[in-house]
Amino acid sequence: MELHQTWKWLAEGWRNISDRAAYALTHFSPSHNEADSAVGIGWGLMAADVSEHGDYVRVELEAPGLDKEDIDVSVDDDRIVISGQKKYESERREGAMVVTERAFGRFQRAIALPLGVASEGAEASYRRGVLSIKLPKVKEPGRRSIEITRG
Amino acid sequence: MSDLIRSSDPLDPFGRLGRSEWLPPVDIKEEDEAYSFRMDVPGMSAGDLEVELHDGVLSVRGERELKESAEHKGYIRTERRHGKFLRQFRVSTAAKAEELKASVKDGVLAIYVPKGSASEARRVPIS
Numbered sequence: 001m002e003l004h005q006t007w008k009w010l011a012e013g014w015r016n017i018s019d020r021a022a023y024a025l026t027h028f029s030p031s032h033n034e035a036d037s038a039v040g041i042g043w044g045l046m047a048a049d050v051s052e053h054g055d056y057v058r059v060e061l062e063a064p065g066l067d068k069e070d071i072d073v074s075v076d077d078d079r080i081v082i083s084g085q086k087k088y089e090s091e092r093r094e095g096a097m098v099v100t101e102r103a104f105g106r107f108q109r110a111i112a113l114p115l116g117v118a119s120e121g122a123e124a125s126y127r128r129g130v131l132s133i134k135l136p137k138v139k140e141p142g143r144r145s146i147e148i149t150r151g
Numbered sequence: 152m153s154d155l156i157r158s159s160d161p162l163d164p165f166g167r168l169g170r171s172e173w174l175p176p177v178d179i180k181e182e183d184e185a186y187s188f189r190m191d192v193p194g195m196s197a198g199d200l201e202v203e204l205h206d207g208v209l210s211v212r213g214e215r216e217l218k219e220s221a222e223h224k225g226y227i228r229t230e231r232r233h234g235k236f237l238r239q240f241r242v243s244t245a246a247k248a249e250e251l252k253a254s255v256k257d258g259v260l261a262i263y264v265p266k267g268s269a270s271e272a273r274r275v276p277i278s
Binding site for chain 1: 182189191192193194195196224225226227228229230231232256257258259
């Protein structure tokens, strides 16, 4: 494995995604749902767990090494889209030189949700590199109980 | 593609796939004076990880536990991996454990391994 390969990947985008996806997810077969998509720089699929509870759905997405401010979350009817940018910067002194490294890339992952969810009332937190999002389920519009009358 | 994991990676010749339930991906950079590693371990804190240097081999061990709580029924999708991992990398045999730096922040474990200097040759006086 070339030691410097990853630093070049951060500028190369798409081309390396399938390689990294396989590397990161050797035990997982990606969903073929069209609502799913993933574009990322230097990552695999940004693995996500989705769980359904009483009146909400929780999404937990792995996205290590980010700043909260660089993450955007938005909700369509039946999917959630997480996007943003990844920056890495470090500065170090080596002898008389100061060595600065910077890497940058954009990412986006859309995850299909089997139910309608609302963005209103959604909560998101980022801790230890995991983005955790709680989405209230949408109550079905126009749902009424129908009284059965004797006829 | 699974070859990438079991690879003949010169820095990971042991390829401990058999002992690991998952393998966190790592970026490795070699400079003149040191190796630096950045390993993705989302959801983990310092207490879940162990870094060791012995005889020129850097070992990184960890366990990411699956939370067992009432909240964890009702899964629709599970992609995240859990369990134990061990990854090992060959670094300089002159590297010293006390000079190694490791820290974890936002799910990234950063390890800095100075290569160390080979012991200086001693001059033998000739009489």
